[in-house]
Amino acid sequence: MELWEFIYNLHYDTDKAKPVEWEADWDDAPLPYKLYRRLPVFPLPADMPLTLEGGVSGSRHEWRDIGYFLWYGYGLTQLTESGWLPDGQSDEAASTKMYRRVVPSGGALYPNEVYVYLKIEGLPQGVYHYDVAHHRLVLLREGNFDEYVASALGDRCRVSDCFGVVFVSTMFWKNFFKYYNFAYRLQGLDTGVALGQLLEVGRRFGYSPVVCFQFLDQAVNRLLGLDEREESVYAVIPLSAKPADRWFDPGRRPEREVTAPALSLELEPIRHEHYLRSKKVADYPLLRRMNEASLQQSSRWFRQWSQPHPASWSHADIRLPDADPPAYDLAALSRRRYSPDTDYVLRSINPACLASLLKGTAGTIDYRNDLDGTPVPAPRVFLYGCFYGVEGVGAGTYHYDASRHTLTQIRNGDPRFRLQLGMTMHNVNLYQVPLCMHVAGDNRHLLDTWGWRGYRIQQMEAGIMVQRLLLNAAALGMGGRPLLGFDVANTDDLYRLPLRRQTALIQVPVGPCRNRAVLEGNLHF
Template identity: 50%
Template sequence: MRRDVFLHNLLYDVEKIIPADWKVDWKDSPLVYKIYRELPVVPLSLEVPLSLEHGRNKQSSKPTIRDIGHFLWVTFGLTRVSVRGNDWDSYDQRSEELFRRFVPSGGALYPSELYVYLNMDDLPAGVYHYDAAHHRLVLLRKGNCDSYLTMALGYYCDMSECFAAVFVSTMFWKNFFKYHNLSYRLQGLDAGALIGQLLEAAKRFGFTTGVYYQFLDRAVNHLLGLNQWEESVYAVIPLSIKSDINWFAHKREGMEIVWDKELYRKLPAVQHHSYIRSRRIRKYPMLIKLNEASKFESTDYFQRVRGEKKPAFGGPSLALPNVKPLNWDLMEASRKRFSPGEHFVLREVSQQQLATLLREATNAFFYRNDLDRIDIPEIQEQPKSRVSLYCCLYSVEDIPAGAYYYDYPSHKLRLIRLGDHRPILKQAMNRSDFNILDVPICLHVVGDYHYYRHKLGYRGYRIQQMEAGILVQKLLLVASSIGLAGHPLLEYDAKTCDKIYKITNVNQSCLIQVPVGPYRLPNRLTGHLYV
């Protein structure tokens, strides 16, 4: 199957890419975390923070290993055990399948892994894996890698100004064993949700961040010692405590072009054995094919990609109430976040709640990244986002039921279609345990149908999915902080949703659906883990 056809089917015709006879072998499922064996480890602090409010934890000096441990745990640590009431008598459920993290994941499979390069005073400089199962760091490669990483990022980041760099990777089998080829879409969204949580955590710890989607893949995978047929890095996020750092001051003009095959020869190969439990790992040729097509072999491929002007809608607009910046506790919002499923309750949502949700969530558009290449968004022109928010509303205070586009620069809703669209959305869902009729706000993250392939090639698809995931995670956190809950879904007919918003003819697509609303607490046994 052609790669562009495959990516089209991922969104619009999933049944064409998953065999009709596909069966999940639950008895041979992989672990939800990666475990390295027989390598040096660094235990992390077990006294994790219980509260993280914005602006309370500014770093005045170089972070310690204690800070890093807390940061990694808030970002991707095991944070709770959860069992649904109707699963209490399930005798075949493995204990690790009950563990949850602050970020959502399709099927709670968590295909992402976290690695971190640290150059700090209180432990050896080098590359580490974050072992979420034991809340510790595992040393994979010892030594200073500032120069190597600076070159792998195309000289767009001076790593000597940073104390760390986080690598978000994807392990293909952890999702493929259940979702087959659909996992290629899921793993990008999962990685994005993780990045979204990381960015929020970094703000609370006083870290300055930049998200790099463009790097020399083989060189970075080589640095971490990854098997490229099993796992690949999706994003690199350097961390600094310097607020005035010029992330993109090193322009490509006049700088040498770096080739991955030349760069990774500068470091010796490292190979480490890891355990994932599955005895039989089936082949996933399309995932490998897309991953290979997405790789950058030279820094000359790196592009600046700005968002484009959004479609103009001729209907009336509705100004939303002005809202003050929400000073919310990340830990509290993360603990409260869960996916209600059948536990949504239809109650009226106030305009103030809707305005807060949309305004705070779209602040996720303004983060430092190597696509916009803007160092200080507050001073320079704010970039146009590459993803947008559309919504179908019902039972929102003084707002007619209808389909709307959220125009974040003006903080207005642009009417697309009047009417209650919940029955259409219900018909468009292929999930029986979810009643969309109980949801007052149904959000859709919308992006370019061609995923900026003219500039980024097939890499643009996974970048688009990650940016959608970042926005989704911010939506979920803000929703939980104002007494609501959201539930990300892929079980919807994208063609129907595109028609509702009249975006088919402007090359836009609904990437993911997020119903948001009031809820009742489910019959569930939950315990928070404070390692």
């Protein structure tokens, strides 16, 4: 199968991305976390601060604070148990347990792993794996790797000014076992959601995080000891207490060409034993081919985004009320965030609430990255919404222009029938949802700029926006549930996206909700 056909099926013909006959073997399912064996371990503090309001005091990059940062960024925070009565067995209830984190994940499978290169007091300098199951660090490789990591990032980052570097990887099998090839779409989005949370937490700790989507993959994977056939790094986040302008220059042209094979030879290979529970692991050739096609072999392959801003809609704009993004304590909000399904309750939304939600989600593209090539970069992902029951805003489909804080109506009328008809899994009653948001992007998935790597970059940026949307919705007392089970062609037509060479990437119903009956317990002291 050609790779372009594979990407097309991920969005428009999902039955081909996940065959109907494919069934997950839950008895042989992988764990939602990776466990290394027989390596030095360093427990992290369990006395989590229950508030991050006003930031965290102290040096902000000590051993203790790194533990708090990782836990609020991607740690296990909750155990839930749900029960139901299976058909024909009304006298015997069934139940399922799930370990939840602060971020959502498709099927709660969490295909990502987090690694850190640390240079802080209280820990040997080196590369670690964050063991979420035990909230501890596992030492993979000891030593100073400033020059190596800087070279892998194309010499655009002065790693010597950073106290740490976070690597977010994807383990292909962790959700391929359930979703088959459709897992590839989920993996990029899940990574983006994790990045969005890590950025938010980093700001609370006074760090200056930067997301690098471009790096020499083979060299980075060798540093961590990863087998690229089963796991690969998707994003790198250098961390520093200094302003990013002092140590990061995304437009810097390297004085020398650095290649992944040559740089990798500077390190001895390492292979550590790890446990993932599955005894049988099926092959996933298309995921491996996509990953191989996305790898960057030379620093000369790095590109920056220099596309013009899209033209404005010809329709009249609706000026939204002036509003500030909702203020919130990230720690409390992370515990309160909720993904409804049948729990939405239809209530009207006032314009100020809508304005605050939209501005907080997409009002400013304020995260530093290595993609933007101009001081005021053109956006790569866009926010659209199907609205019903918003006071002063007629039912219809809209585009939000973040630069002008305006809405443009694209279609008039109640969109809920078409939205519900387009659901491939009817697990959400969209008639009870006042706001159904969509994140959209280039319908060629940025392939013209970054090749096959552009697809996963686009999915990650969509995930970052989704996490912002979920946090802002929770701060306003609403719930949001990311969904991929929708008819993309139907949604594209609702917004007339083909005219703008865009396509819908993910759907997020947002609205008031009630909590379902579930037994849950928080995993902190």
